[in-house]
Amino acid sequence: MKRGLVISNCQCQPIKHTMSLYSDNIIFDGFGVHLLPHDNKAHIDTLVADIDKYDVVLAVPLSDHYGEISSEKIGDHVKGDKLVRIVNMYFTGLHPDLTYIGGIAKRVDGPLGDYHSKVALLAYLRGYNADETFKLYTAKVFEALGYFDAATRSIEELKNREQNVDVQFSDILQANYREKPTFFSVNHPTSLMFDLYCQRISAFLEEKIGIKQSGFHKDALFGMNYLAGSAIFPVYPEISNHLGLKYPGSYNFKPTTFGDSPVSTYDLKEMIALEFKAFDDVGKSDLTESHAAQLIDHQYSSIDFSNYF
Template structure:
């Protein structure tokens, strides 16, 4: 059985579980959507045709090859496709953003490709590092900026998954207060990835009749300490903890600690160090 998975880094993590669950019973190929090449449209179309089952995130971005859009797949391969949501939720880290300058996204930041909205605006307003740090730590500032972010993001997720076969909003709603289910807004935790993978395996079994003999052992991959998408982890701000009624401890001394793991051993950064690094980064990247 040939399976084709299409999507972002979340697909990569989930694909490893699918491979383990089915062992040698499947041939699994992946198309990582942000690495696609428009000149390979015919190759992508051939992969779609030759696959017994297509598992894809919802893809509507016109910058990607048209044959990989969800509408194209639904129209041309209606009987052999499963759609899963792009797991995206800003409730845990509403201060995190992507940032463009002169039309280009600013990457290789102190937080990989992410930025802190508060730090960036503090720098842009020529606030001192100390002033910006105070704003970053201040719950009143967070309430003013982010009071409705979690509820809006959750409703957007529910709206997106209406056209998906796999749904995660109910799981998120039931579990969001018991553990942190997103390291960043688009990097779900192992616990959420395991839920998606479990639903997906069940649907593959229903659609194909092929039983995943090793599914429970495969799902154990997400129960180990290593977080598949946890290289960058933003701390839970006290405001967010209270807003989501999170039953987890506040960081010692109430300091915000950012975990960075781009290369080599992970590095833990205090908010004070992060502000300093971002100020230095913007001085070089924008000035």
């Protein structure tokens, strides 16, 4: 039995399971860089020391922060056809209001974990109350914030990032994101995306290095996608309407599911109230000093929300 390795972020687990099903006589391990501590050298050195045992390594582009498995250096350890560069599936077009607050090790926690609403954050920083903030979730505000252009921008950015990978994804996304749900959040693809992209990766492996595709029935319904248990950020109705999606938008925000405990979604008013509580817990002063808050405030400094009530 051959062995493969997937070096990726939170997408690592679904990819390793799907690729193990879609490719014949090979099992994939995963190395999730999102789980590494900030001081990651020892973990990466341990991986690199044993990486020769793998028949193929699927790796997303990584910065110099990741040392020996960065895009620049991983080719020193995985030679020739054994290294297959894949893309990190990332799309802001459906969720342009989603943002993180704080660095990776110091994220501000809220009702959806790491995920926050830009509109809620901006309104809070500008002193609006929850009722006033609720009124800002409109097409006019979204247009002013540039949300309606996010899909086009995000796909173009993805195409630029794909120039140095072996297996492209942007055309798959572009052909499908209007038809069915493709992302739970900006970096959590649905099973449909894993199915289609892993079909392409497995075909590439068969053509380029002789790892044959299996006879397993390829379909998103057979996918093992653990990301569905994480927080799910909705596609707002105004975004859905503007993009001409063939599925409806909503303001139902799903928190993370833990174990076998069911969760209920938050509506928009509940979400805003919980966001404001999370912001209060951090404190307005500390929140204002965060990189995300400064970036968002600067980006939208010319927009006066009072004009949209």
